[in-house]
Amino acid sequence: MADALHVEYAAIIDAGFTLQIDDPFLTDVFSYGTGSAADKLETAGRYVDAINRGLRGLPRDRVRLHTCYGINEGPRVHDAPLADLIDVLFTIQAGAFSFEAANPRHEHAYHVFESVKPPPDTVLLPGVISHATSIVEHPEVIADRIVRFAELVGRENVVASADCGFASQASYTPEIHPSIVWAKFEALTEGARRATARLW
Secondary structure (H helix, E strand, C coil): CHHHHHHHHHHHHHCCCCEEEEECCHHHHHHHCCCCHHHHHHHHHHHHHHHHHHHCCCCHHHEEEEECCCCCCCCCCCCCCHHHHHHHHCCCCCCEEEECCCCCCCHHHHHHHHCCCCCCCCEEEEEEECCCCCCCCCHHHHHHHHHHHHHHHCHHHECCEECCCCCCCCCCCCCCCHHHHHHHHHHHHHHHHHHHHHHC
16 A cells, blocks of 8 residues: 555655645554553554655655544543654654644643654644634734744744644535634734744
8 A cells, every 4th residue: 555655645746746644543543542652652653664665765845744633523532642652753754744733632732842853854834723613713822822833943844734624524514614714714824924023
């Protein structure tokens, strides 16, 4: 499967696009996997080996990896913290990483980068708006979230993002109404402008 995906990945990059791999399942190994912490790391390592086999030979700076905990508005009490998977996540041969950091279950994720340094030339795309609530984030809150990450990993290494997409599948009725999604994107734009003014 990795070899077949490699052909598609290469075609995407050869066509001039940035390749994004959406992977909401790596977190499942840590959230719901069985066995010890070492067992989970071993399982995740095999998983990452398959991803990297699909990415072999492709330019890291043209690849980004999105991971999350799925798209739902549930209590999310069993989500593994980012700290549990960050080391294995950073062994994926991607130049940018997108992850949840806006919803109340994961907003503290920036603390991980007080002790973990991303690989050289790595860009973080932390979620600064949430896909799991209809509340539209205030631009000042969004700016605060961006600045926190920028102060830890460098302002050039942060791109404001959403925690995840806003619909499970294109054929589903969206969990968050599109009018609210667009309001969130408008708030994201303004929050990024405010963060840029602060950081530069």
